[in-house]
Amino acid sequence: MSEQKKITLAAGILSLATLISRFAGLARDMVIATLFGAGFGSDAFFMAFTLPNLLRRFFAEGSLTAAFVPTFSQVREQQGEDAARRIMVLCWSLLAVVMVMVTMLGIVLAPGLVQMIAHGFGDIAGKLELTVALTRIMFPYIFFVSLLALLTGVLNVYGHYFVPAISPLVLNLAMIGSALLFHQNFAVPVEALAWGVIVGGMLQLFMTLPVLRRYGLRLGWQWDWRDSTLRRIVLLMVPGIAGVAIYQINVVVTRLLSSFLEQGSVSYLYYGQRLFEFPQGIFIVSLAQAVLPTMSRQAASGQLDEVKDSLRYALSLIVLVTLPAGTGLIVCAEPIFSQLFMQGAFGFSEVQQTARALAAYAPGLLFVGVSRVIVPTFYALQDTRTPVWISFWTLLANVVFGLLLMGPFQHVGLAAALTLSSVVNSVVLLVMLRRKIGCLGIRSLALTTVKALLACGVMALVVVQVLQFGQWSAGFTLLNALILFAAVSGGVVSYLVVGRAVRISELKEVQALVLRKLRRRR
Numbered sequence: 001m002s003e004q005k006k007i008t009l010a011a012g013i014l015s016l017a018t019l020i021s022r023f024a025g026l027a028r029d030m031v032i033a034t035l036f037g038a039g040f041g042s043d044a045f046f047m048a049f050t051l052p053n054l055l056r057r058f059f060a061e062g063s064l065t066a067a068f069v070p071t072f073s074q075v076r077e078q079q080g081e082d083a084a085r086r087i088m089v090l091c092w093s094l095l096a097v098v099m100v101m102v103t104m105l106g107i108v109l110a111p112g113l114v115q116m117i118a119h120g121f122g123d124i125a126g127k128l129e130l131t132v133a134l135t136r137i138m139f140p141y142i143f144f145v146s147l148l149a150l151l152t153g154v155l156n157v158y159g160h161y162f163v164p165a166i167s168p169l170v171l172n173l174a175m176i177g178s179a180l181l182f183h184q185n186f187a188v189p190v191e192a193l194a195w196g197v198i199v200g201g202m203l204q205l206f207m208t209l210p211v212l213r214r215y216g217l218r219l220g221w222q223w224d225w226r227d228s229t230l231r232r233i234v235l236l237m238v239p240g241i242a243g244v245a246i247y248q249i250n251v252v253v254t255r256l257l258s259s260f261l262e263q264g265s266v267s268y269l270y271y272g273q274r275l276f277e278f279p280q281g282i283f284i285v286s287l288a289q290a291v292l293p294t295m296s297r298q299a300a301s302g303q304l305d306e307v308k309d310s311l312r313y314a315l316s317l318i319v320l321v322t323l324p325a326g327t328g329l330i331v332c333a334e335p336i337f338s339q340l341f342m343q344g345a346f347g348f349s350e351v352q353q354t355a356r357a358l359a360a361y362a363p364g365l366l367f368v369g370v371s372r373v374i375v376p377t378f379y380a381l382q383d384t385r386t387p388v389w390i391s392f393w394t395l396l397a398n399v400v401f402g403l404l405l406m407g408p409f410q411h412v413g414l415a416a417a418l419t420l421s422s423v424v425n426s427v428v429l430l431v432m433l434r435r436k437i438g439c440l441g442i443r444s445l446a447l448t449t450v451k452a453l454l455a456c457g458v459m460a461l462v463v464v465q466v467l468q469f470g471q472w473s474a475g476f477t478l479l480n481a482l483i484l485f486a487a488v489s490g491g492v493v494s495y496l497v498v499g500r501a502v503r504i505s506e507l508k509e510v511q512a513l514v515l516r517k518l519r520r521r522r
Helices: 003-036 040-079 081-117 119-123 127-138 141-157 162-185 191-206 209-214 228-258 265-300 304-341 348-380 386-437 444-467 478-501 505-521
Strands: none
Touching: 003 040, 003 162, 003 265, 003 304, 040 081, 040 119, 040 127, 040 141, 040 191, 040 228, 040 265, 081 119, 081 127, 081 141, 081 228, 119 127, 119 228, 127 191, 141 162, 141 191, 141 209, 162 191, 228 265, 228 386, 265 304, 265 348, 265 386, 304 348, 304 444, 304 478, 348 386, 444 478
8 A cells, every 4th residue: 555545544544533533522512512601610611721731732742742753663663663662661651750740730830820821810700710720620631641642652653543533532521421410519510521521531541551452562660761762752852842832822822812801702712713623633633643654654764755745645635625624614603603502501692703713713724734734744854843943933923913903803813813823834834844855846736726726616605505594593493404414515515526527636536545445344
């Protein structure tokens, strides 16, 4: 099987698992919206979850994966299985110790940390104190999810993607169950959600252990801090942590600025970003995760031309998926929130405000996708420094855009600021990668992009015409749900038909691969 087919197949497996998890996440957000709406309790929960989620990105999904996967792949390829297992155990031991320390510090320092990121909550009695309490409950989540990230990287190198990708389903189910079953047992009902996060994090980690044993891998404790490979991973992580830190500070800055806006703004941005992350998590993150081991193997073997081929193929898939997804989110924002969230404490006013945030986020989907694919290319080349500097300038751009736009456009301006900073990030990443490895050969993507935009234009016209028959202020009704389903289905079909008519070759390749996979299963 060619490397392109391996990337597509791995991305497909990850996308399927992530799709299941994302639907569970959508159900979770619907439960939160129904029980807690968009106000005092939900604002406090979303702000409290910012800190452990921020550290998860620092130590887990970003820097750890970026530093560990290429090095682990190289050791396994060049030194064999025994050396690879030893590095895994060394990293596990070090990471466990570090995460225990980080968790304890986070619980102790929670009041000061929350004051920094949610200063505007101090104007509302009890809101800051509730945020601190929720932060302390959820902080141990970072311990479990960081260890999970390490095991996920190991399994991805061995070609196993499904179980780690579906593990968020367990987290979402734990939060849903905790909120529905126990929210009435707490003096502050939203605390039930926080305890659900901890239970879900533990279960996520434990479910990967049987899969490890299938590959003959055993966890243990080993201490050799002078090991050269371990030190190389740590040194690669340092700039990676800085880069992820800068990226996540963008999110913190947005949350901080939104805490000074009207009550509910934090929740509007959260719900809007969650829908924005739905296609991002299903495909973009899955593709980036799938392409990193392939690029790492190619880079370790000195196959620079093959690295470029993998990059071009991944970028073409990003364009073909994110353009229609972003277009669909813009035109369907209000109907989606109306049908999925408008019930209980979440009224039509909240639907409109959240839909505006989503519409401002949606154009950034393409640029987030481009960045998510280019950054692993730097990582595969064991360069974690360049993305750091680029992220720093992206942070400054986000702050400037946010301050300029939050006044006239409120929370919508903050969402637009993140979109604009994503444009800056992706463009600069492309320029710097070209300087590093030479011509990328991506001019052919321009024609693919134009064809995809044409297909998206037709798709948008079809969707808008169908949506005119809905009464979205009425909330969920069977007729409205059918109209939304018809609009989405018509949009997908029209995009594919026009895409085939204008001869977008990558669509044919993906379709052929899916059909071959289905035939094998039959």
